[in-house]
Amino acid sequence: MQGLMMDRPLLISSLIRYAAEFHRDTEIVSRSVEGPIHRYTYADAERSSRYLAQGLEALGVGIGDRVATLAWNTWRHFELYFGVSGMGAVCHTLNPRLFAEQLIYIVNHAEDRILCTDLTFLPLVEKLLPQFKTVEHVIVMTDEAHMPDDVPDNYLCYETLLEGRSDDYQWPEFDEDAAASLCYTSGTTGNPKGALYSHRSTVLHSFACCMKDTLGMCSQSVVLPVVPMFHANAWGTPYSAAMTGAKMVFPGPGLDGASVYELVDQENVTALLGVPTVWLMLLEYLRAEGKRIDGVESVVIGGSAAPRAMIEAFENEFDVRVLHAWGMTELSPLGTVNTPRASELDLEQEERLKLQLKQGRGIYGVELRIIGPDGQPQPWDGESVGELECRGPWVSSAYFKNEGGDILHDGWFPTGDIACIDSNGYLQLTDRAKDVIKSGGEWISSIELENEAVSHPGVAEAAVIGIAHPKWDERPLLVVVPVGDFSDKASILEHLRGRVAKWWLPDDIQFVDELPHTATGKISKLELRTRFEDYEFPKGDN
Numbered sequence: 001m002q003g004l005m006m007d008r009p010l011l012i013s014s015l016i017r018y019a020a021e022f023h024r025d026t027e028i029v030s031r032s033v034e035g036p037i038h039r040y041t042y043a044d045a046e047r048s049s050r051y052l053a054q055g056l057e058a059l060g061v062g063i064g065d066r067v068a069t070l071a072w073n074t075w076r077h078f079e080l081y082f083g084v085s086g087m088g089a090v091c092h093t094l095n096p097r098l099f100a101e102q103l104i105y106i107v108n109h110a111e112d113r114i115l116c117t118d119l120t121f122l123p124l125v126e127k128l129l130p131q132f133k134t135v136e137h138v139i140v141m142t143d144e145a146h147m148p149d150d151v152p153d154n155y156l157c158y159e160t161l162l163e164g165r166s167d168d169y170q171w172p173e174f175d176e177d178a179a180a181s182l183c184y185t186s187g188t189t190g191n192p193k194g195a196l197y198s199h200r201s202t203v204l205h206s207f208a209c210c211m212k213d214t215l216g217m218c219s220q221s222v223v224l225p226v227v228p229m230f231h232a233n234a235w236g237t238p239y240s241a242a243m244t245g246a247k248m249v250f251p252g253p254g255l256d257g258a259s260v261y262e263l264v265d266q267e268n269v270t271a272l273l274g275v276p277t278v279w280l281m282l283l284e285y286l287r288a289e290g291k292r293i294d295g296v297e298s299v300v301i302g303g304s305a306a307p308r309a310m311i312e313a314f315e316n317e318f319d320v321r322v323l324h325a326w327g328m329t330e331l332s333p334l335g336t337v338n339t340p341r342a343s344e345l346d347l348e349q350e351e352r353l354k355l356q357l358k359q360g361r362g363i364y365g366v367e368l369r370i371i372g373p374d375g376q377p378q379p380w381d382g383e384s385v386g387e388l389e390c391r392g393p394w395v396s397s398a399y400f401k402n403e404g405g406d407i408l409h410d411g412w413f414p415t416g417d418i419a420c421i422d423s424n425g426y427l428q429l430t431d432r433a434k435d436v437i438k439s440g441g442e443w444i445s446s447i448e449l450e451n452e453a454v455s456h457p458g459v460a461e462a463a464v465i466g467i468a469h470p471k472w473d474e475r476p477l478l479v480v481v482p483v484g485d486f487s488d489k490a491s492i493l494e495h496l497r498g499r500v501a502k503w504w505l506p507d508d509i510q511f512v513d514e515l516p517h518t519a520t521g522k523i524s525k526l527e528l529r530t531r532f533e534d535y536e537f538p539k540g541d542n
Contacts, residue, residue: 010203012180013086013171015242020046023219023245029267030074031252031259033118034146038075042245045079051165052083059137061114063088063174066182068112068135070094070121073229073250076141076158080116081229081238085180085199086171092182093230096121097519098192100128106184106192107132109401116141116158120253122148176200182400183232185329194400195329201394202239204365205332208394209240214337214363215271215300215323221246224263226255226274227303231520232333235273235302235325257285261293268295275303275521276310280461283313296320300337302327304522305429305447307454311356326359326427328415330396336360336368336427357451358428359419366392369412370421382422385430385443388415418443435525437466437474444476444504446525449496453478456495458486463515463523464506467535475537478506479515479528487511507537 019026024043032038061067067084069091071077084091092110094103103124107115108131115132116139117125125138136154140147143159180199184192209215217223217240225237225248233239241248249267251260260282263269272279279299286293299314302325314320327333338360340352347355362368370378370386378384389412398407407413418431430436430445437444446464453462461481466474480492489509496505516527 009173009176010200011086011171011173011176012082012199012202012239015203015206015239016042016046016049016082016086017171019242019245026219026245026247028075028078028248028250029263030078030250031254031263032074033072033120033252034142040075042242045075046082047167048162049079049083049086050167050169050171051162052079053087053171054165054169055161056084056087056089056114059114061087061089064090064179065114066090066092066110066112067114067116068092068094068107068110069230070096070115070117070125071141071229072118072120072252073225073234074118074141074252075250077229078238078248078250081181081233082242085202088172088174088178090179090182090196093233095184095228095230095519096124100124102192104128104131106194107135109191109403110182110184110194113137114139118142118253119146119148176203181233183329191403193403195332195396196400197233197332197394201332202233202236203243205236205334205394206239206243208334208363208365209236210244211363213339214334215240215273215325216298216339217241217244217246217271219245220270222249222268222270223247224249224251224260224267224269224272226251226260226272226278231303232327232329235300235327235333237273255281257281257283258289261285261289261291264293264296265291269293270295270297271300272296272298273300273302276301276306277304277461277517277521279310279314283310286318293318293320298323300325302333303520305359305451306357307451308353308357309451309455311353312455322356324356324358324360326429330413330415331366331390331392332394334363334394335366335390336362338426341424355426358422358426360427361425362427365394366390368421368425368427370419371409371414378420380421380423380425382420382426382428385418385420387433388417388419388427388429389413390415432525435465437464437476439466439469439474439476439503440472446476449476449478449500449504449506452496452499453480453492455499456492458483458488458491461515461523463525463528465525465529465532467507467532467537469507469537476504476506477532477535477537478509479532480509480511481513481515482511510535 019042029039111134141158225234300323306324311322324338327335372386449464469475516524
């Protein structure tokens with residue numbers, strides 16, 4: 001016997017249509033590439049998205065065609081999310097921070113037919129376009145007043161493309177399992193690989209983001225995603241905001257502390273989302289200028305492990321709750337969020353901070369397990385360590401065009417993260433499989449060492465890599481960006497003693513002006529290992 005419920009497809013267009021119907025006057029505010037602050041409503045956004053769909057159809061874009069974006073977080077990028085997917089095409093976000101060779105490979109592999117770009121990235125597009133084999137038109141995301149002169153005929157103005165379209169256009173209906181958006185991840189080996197999201201997976205992921213136990217979005221929220229829309233779809237916030245009618249505030253190209261603060265202050269932002277490097281800039285600005293962010297209720301930190309010092313700074317200095325989260329492009333991307341259970345609300349500060357440093361509990365829809373070196377699932381005891389695997393309705397089952405072949409392990413997605421899970425279901429990442437330091441047959445967590453190092457007042461940023469050692473196989477080297485002219489290695493080592501196991505202490509510390517970062521804001525351990533490939537520990541090392 002089956003239930004007697006309507007079978008209605010879960011489509012991305014239903015999200016923006018809902019927002020326009022029930023939250024039509026709620027604002028979407030953006031810092032524009034051209035300069036001024038732009039504001040309009042969900043009703044305006046839905047209408048423009050329908051105009052965009054018609055404009056793309058006029059260019060010959062059809063079901064399943066890929067439309068690429070090379071753009072900041074703005075209202076036009078927001079419209080592309082819904083206009084492209086809503087008409088049945090695939091919205092393919094490109095990361096402008098990638099190397100030129102990577103962008104060329106990705107665009108050609110995706111077979112993008114249209115490329116939509118902000119003015120900022122026009123020089124990059126003009127340089128690479130001859131090598132984009134399938135791109136037929138470049139849509140410049142601006143109005144006629146700011147459209148560059150003397151552009152080729154296949155360069156079109158975004159706002160002009162929307163003009164003269166019909167208000168009678170209705171969003172089409174199709175299979176909810178149809179492809180909706182495409183995000184490439186660099187992975188660990190080989191060429192970048194595409195995670196291809198469906199309408200169904202995106203809508204289900206949006207439901208998860210709105211749960212109070214996860215990101216807790218609602219119609220009273222004012223959300224500022226500093227995480228880029230080209231990075232795992234801004235963690236799904238454009239979709240979940242539309243689902244709830246939350247006010248959206250987009251930072252555009254202004255990601256520095258002063259620019260982010262201005263929007264937070266002027267628009268009464270309640271929720272911030274981004275990677276630790278962005279919050280470091282905001283904290284530095286707030287301290288230097290004596291500013292407050294009293295309206296902010298939560299800061300979601302993901303992309304990299306949240307340092308203890310950062311959690312303490314937001315909570316102790318600014319009374320803002322930190323939500324530590326973990327995910328991956330292949331998970332759409334949300335996997336875990338660190339929201340306390342009722343029994344943990346009254347923990348003493350030190351115990352609460354220890355808990356907050358973990359990546360959180362699995363959210364409904366994502367199953368987790370730890371696989372040990374013997375290939376068997378490990379117990380959830382907070383000590384047994386192995387590779388983290390996931391499965392669920394918004395977890396990738398394969399890469400676009402089946403790159404990499406069969407990626408699943410017995411039906412589970414291997415994340416490449418080394419982790420443990422405690423008896424209450426809290427996940428703690430100890431390292432990436434490729435970054436863990438193997439010393440004398442034991443594992444040293446570079447993440448934990450880095451977090452403790454950053455809590456030293458003289459350390460602005462830190463990274464730990466393994467260096468070959470004749471006796472111990474590998475030993476940790478701590479690479480530090482100092483605060484000012486600080487250079488006291490002994491002080492850092494003394495700070496680490498008692499916080500980590502004695503045999504975890506780094507064999508040396510190197511001070512650098514800056515650390516290399518990946519296109520998604522994470523510290524590039526690969527580049528760091530290359531930089532120190534000829535490094536040798538000081539003589540006399542044990």
